[in-house]
Amino acid sequence: MEKTAEQEGRVSFSRRMGRHKDAIIAAVILIPMFSFWLIVSGFPTLFGFALGFFEWVGLADTPNFIWFDNFVSFFNNPVYTDALWRSIWLGGLVTAITLGAGFGAALLMNMPLFGKGFYRSIWYIPAVTATVATTQVFNIFLDSNNGVINNILKALGKDPIVWQYSVGWGIFWIVVYSVWKGVGGAALIWLAGLQSVDASLYEAAEMDGAGRFSKLRYVTMPGLKPIATYIVITNLIGAIQIYEQVLFITNGGPYGQTEVLVFRIYRDGFWDFNLGMAGASSLIMAIIVITATVLYYNWSTKSDKQTTIPIKPVNRSAKGGSSHVRNT
Numbered sequence: 421m422e423k424t425a426e427q428e429g430r431v432s433f434s435r436r437m438g439r440h441k442d443a444i445i446a447a448v449i450l451i452p453m454f455s456f457w458l459i460v461s462g463f464p465t466l467f468g469f470a471l472g473f474f475e476w477v478g479l480a481d482t483p484n485f486i487w488f489d490n491f492v493s494f495f496n497n498p499v500y501t502d503a504l505w506r507s508i509w510l511g512g513l514v515t516a517i518t519l520g521a522g523f524g525a526a527l528l529m530n531m532p533l534f535g536k537g538f539y540r541s542i543w544y545i546p547a548v549t550a551t552v553a554t555t556q557v558f559n560i561f562l563d564s565n566n567g568v569i570n571n572i573l574k575a576l577g578k579d580p581i582v583w584q585y586s587v588g589w590g591i592f593w594i595v596v597y598s599v600w601k602g603v604g605g606a607a608l609i610w611l612a613g614l615q616s617v618d619a620s621l622y623e624a625a626e627m628d629g630a631g632r633f634s635k636l637r638y639v640t641m642p643g644l645k646p647i648a649t650y651i652v653i654t655n656l657i658g659a660i661q662i663y664e665q666v667l668f669i670t671n672g673g674p675y676g677q678t679e680v681l682v683f684r685i686y687r688d689g690f691w692d693f694n695l696g697m698a699g700a701s702s703l704i705m706a707i708i709v710i711t712a713t714v715l716y717y718n719w720s721t722k723s724d725k726q727t728t729i730p731i732k733p734v735n736r737s738a739k740g741g742s743s744h745v746r747n748t
Contacts, residue, residue, distance in 0.1 A: 586674070625639050
């Protein structure tokens with residue numbers, strides 16, 4: 421019995437649906453998530469970047485398109501350039517210390533210790549604790565009058581330190597807090613990388629007479645390179661965008677000497693309502709972060725790219741039924 425055109429259409433539709441079943445399921449899952457991201461983050465981010473091309477001071481003011489004037493003002497104003505430079509070197513310092521401390525903690529957690537699950541949880545607690553709460557605990561320790569540290573100094577006969585008036589101490593406590601906050605997450609990622617290295621490589625190294633340092637250098641470190649690339653990039657992006665630590669510990673003081681660029685953007689946008697400069701600063705920071713990420717990724721993966729070794733043709737002689745390879 422011949423199929424009608426309607427039946428053939430249904431069969432054809434069912435076949436197409438079967439062939440694209442995975443794509444349809446992926447679309448059903450991803451489209452709502454992507455739409456939510458556009459509404460919550462995507463459009464606001466693009467709108468913020470677009471503000472950089474406008475002069476807009478105060479919500480009641482009318483935006484005025486001024487091309488690149490905000491960007492020129494950014495690089496001509498030492499308040500912004502100093503905040504940018506402070507974000508870069510402070511973020512680099514926090515990243516280096518966090519990765520080093522996290523790697524050391526991961527080596528300890530990878531040892532066969534009793535109750536190591538408990539130790540891992542202790543290390544990770546700061547990463548999941550609210551920044552507002554933990555910074556307030558820090559401020560209790562650093563209070564000029566009744567802070568824990570100053571009370572200890574008084575008991576020792578020393579003069580109390582007014583932390584808020586010292587640039588050096590302000591930077592120091594921002595770095596200490598940032599490292600304390602991030603070292604747990606870094607340690608767990610390093611630990612995952614350590615446990616992914618093939619144990620047979622260590623056995624082969626031991627058979628060759630390698631010591632602990634040699635195994636760390638020639639077996640562990642090369643095996644951790646993919647993990648290192650990921651953890652350096654993610655930590656560097658987060659460290660350059662330090663904000664909450666500065667807001668709650670020093671509030672940018674004294675006299676703006678601990679301001680970082682994200683804190684400057686916050687002040688422009690929500691204190692001074694200089695929306696144009698806030699947008700320009702945001703776009704400049706985004707470009708710097710993306711550029712640094714791409715450069716580091718290309719550098720870290722450069723040695724992993726396979727290079728093709730050219731093979732010179734071999735001259736063969738049929739004389740005598742043998743072939744000869746000419747050395748080059």
